Amino acid sequence: MAKAKLSMRERYRLLTRDLDWEPTYVDPKKVYPYTRYEGIKIHDWDAWDDPFRLTIDSYCKYQAEKDKKLYAVIDGFAQGQGHLSLTDARYVNSLKLFLQGVTPLEYQAHRHFGYLARHLDGPGARFAALCQSIDELRHTQTEIHTISQYNKYYGGLHNWSRMHDRVWYLSVPKSFFDDGLSAGPFEFLTAISFSFEYFLTNLLFVPFMSGASFNGDLATMTFGFSAQSDESRHMTLGLEVLKFMLEQDEDNVPIIQDWVDKWFWRGYRLLGLVAAMMDYMLPRKIMSWKEAFELYLEQQMLEGLFPDLEYYGIRPPRHVEQAITEKEYMSHQVYWILYQFSFAASFNTTVPTDEELDWMSGAYPETFDRFYRPLWERARRLEEEGNRFFFRGLPMLCQTCQIPMGFSEPGDPSTLSIRTSQFRGERFNFCSDGCKWIFDREPEKYVQAWLPVHQIYQGNCGGTTIPEVLNWYGIQDGVDNGEYLTSPDKANWDKWHTGAVVGGA
């Protein structure tokens, strides 16, 4: 006789609560040694609730379906020479930056959620972390498969894992994530699950995946949306974990507020790379960084989420007003950095076309024509005169976010912002009040930062000349780096689209 099917709620309870047991002959504090030292007080782990109420059977069933769909699309993309249908080979540079920066982070997330799946006291929380750990491994794999498609035809993607550990601009995402991994479990959850995957995720993934779709990149759009369907589960975990901690004890509130403040600014600075991609690296634009910021951060988060968190005594993140001020020019400052340092990057940059410059004038009426159009027009003249502008040297770096210090004083694009702190008699430099504040909270942590420029000067990066450092990075000079207009990617793209080549290699 067939048994009546159990409800979702009941199946979830049986999996996460009924299968769990209390340790009796070992002190629970020894079984879970890492969940007390951060000062977060948890009285009742059973209050943890996962709205998705996922169980092993449904998790496996839907993840398998997602993978089947995804790999069918990637196969079709490969067989149909999908890469030739992009808007332009220039688009691939945004993909290079994204895949080089994000793929290794997915793997780190996989590892760390695996650790949480062992070390959180509550079974519901452990199971959510386990699912996320497997998700993150899946994302690593789908991104590697996408890299593999593009690596057959375009430069810059052959060495992403090594580059992540070595290259200057990839130290920005790497140091961000390492900062989270080396914190305690509750700070990690606030940093990655809440701040990155709930608060900022829509700014990272959604415009970028729409951009992929709009620029003919079916492979990326598909892995992106496939990952994003898991991401909505991770978002839920992020919000749940925050509320759970806030509800458990009032003493948790100021600790969490500090983390929300810190990880907002850390994540926001990292998203500077996304801002540059959206405004400069997508040949067909979907929306400007400023519009995306207004929609996803100001409207959805500050007007939507934060009134909800106010109930628990959490206020909007410190320094958010500066981010709002910066929406008028942040993408221009970041891409200007990438443009003049791309001789040492594993992607190409170039001056925007006239149509793009006009689009930016429209999208940034307060700042673009006054500050940035003249720079681009001059850069184009220099390029045409055979004197492509590069910064012939190494930049000053921010000790916290590790981005070259190209950000300006808030509201004043023509004046660079430089902040400093002294610690144990040594001087440290920062790009902003936010990055200085983060350092000053935990200077013992950030004095250990592996700053790419300083490491080159210490002789730890293969040598002191640019060719030696590029070789150590795994970047092929003249192939992967520099100006787009004179790049092999551009030459190949033009060759593939002349219509004269039939068959053969």
Place this chain on the structure above:
Amino acid sequence: MTSKPNVRQVGVDLQDSEDSRALVEAIEEDNPDVNLIRMPGLVKMQIPGQLVIRRETVEQRMGREWETHEFQMNIVSYSGNISEWDDDQIVIKWEH
């Protein structure tokens, strides 16, 4: 950020795919005030207050059985808080 809107928006972003078509129609049917924006690859649905996805309506539109877990196959992102997710419906709204 000084003036706070009285009724805050919530919403979901779905993949703009054949699979999502019946789902989008069902959401429109159950949430008459929903505002629909199409972006490349995405359907963005926003509504003041709360958004509900009902299994029965989706099944009618799809002409087959559908369990709420299957919603994961279509969702890209959401804004708000998942306040309820059981066998019959999914409700997204702010709590406080």
Place this chain on the structure above:
Amino acid sequence: MTVKALYDYNYPSKDRPELFGDDMLVHVMWANNMMFCSAACFRAPKAMSFADFKSQMVDPWAASDPDYDPSSAREWQVNGEPFGADSDVSLADTGVGHKGLFSFRT
């Protein structure tokens, strides 16, 4: 505030001055030229004269901008304070310090 940890958390700075021996790191900013997205960072001998530092390190960098005229660099500052840019003074004696900042205008 200090780092919360389960053990004594105490590690040296990754860029402490002694790692650079007789040299130091020095930053230079061309304050009124937005062509340069940020200040530059140099490794230079502490004993190097300011004149040599300028002609051997700053000038070649600033010449990334073809309009740069080495004689036009003026209004020098060291860590935000006016600085006479005296040719003979050693970098160490300028008071810039390890990871400090010179700036100029043209």
